[in-house]
Amino acid sequence: MAILSRINIFLMTEYKVTWKSQFDHIRMLIIFTFICYLILKAGVYFWGKDTLEAGLIAGGAWYLAFNFIPQAILHLRYLYLNHGLVMLFIPENRKIRITKGAKSECFSVDDILLMENCKSPPYFDNRRSVLPFDRYCYNVIYLKNGHHFVITSLMAEELDLPILPEKEEFKKVLFAYPAF
Numbered sequence: 678m679a680i681l682s683r684i685n686i687f688l689m690t691e692y693k694v695t696w697k698s699q700f701d702h703i704r705m706l707i708i709f710t711f712i713c714y715l716i717l718k719a720g721v722y723f724w725g726k727d728t729l730e731a732g733l734i735a736g737g738a739w740y741l742a743f744n745f746i747p748q749a750i751l752h753l754r755y756l757y758l759n760h761g762l763v764m765l766f767i768p769e770n771r772k773i774r775i776t777k778g779a780k781s782e783c784f785s786v787d788d789i790l791l792m793e794n795c796k797s798p799p800y801f802d803n804r805r806s807v808l809p810f811d812r813y814c815y816n817v818i819y820l821k822n823g824h825h826f827v828i829t830s831l832m833a834e835e836l837d838l839p840i841l842p843e844k845e846e847f848k849k850v851l852f853a854y855p856a857f
Contacts, residue, residue, distance in 0.1 A: 692828065698830075709744060743808070755829040795848045815828065815855050
């Protein structure tokens with residue numbers, strides 16, 4: 678009996694926010710920041726500090742507005758929604774257990790009314806991402822009892838549950854901000 682329970686543990690899939698998933702999401706921002714820094718240093722070296730001031734102000738504003746701030750907003754929102762949330766999927770009996778703190782809810786895959794999968798245009802169309810925040814996506818699981826759960830890409834890049842295709846809805850969103 679102990680061997681069977683140990684095997685069952687290995688058959689479960691656990692989804693939760695990890696340091697690795699967070700780093701995977703902010704890696705592009707770190708690389709992009711480093712490239713901008715190198716371009717800035719090269720510009721100062723070749724053209725001097727005085728001629729770059731207007732370009733630095735415009736470039737810095739562009740960088741903040743279109744890269745850093747949107748990604749920071751998404752990352753903090755995803756952390757807020759999934760902080761302490763653990764989802765276990767047991768394929769053997771098609772059960773899902775979602776735990777947050779002391780609260781826990783267990784339901785069957787058949788209890789899912791709808792699963793919305795919201796992705797940015799590059800990820801929706803399986804293209805290369807252009808902006809650092811294109812990698813952020815989320816799933817909303819609506820249950821028949823009225824409850825819903827938001828599973829972000831910090832927990833699971835691709836949430837693969839064995840549900841019927843008519844219960845899945847795919848949405849292409851420009852900025853994958855879950856407004857719950």
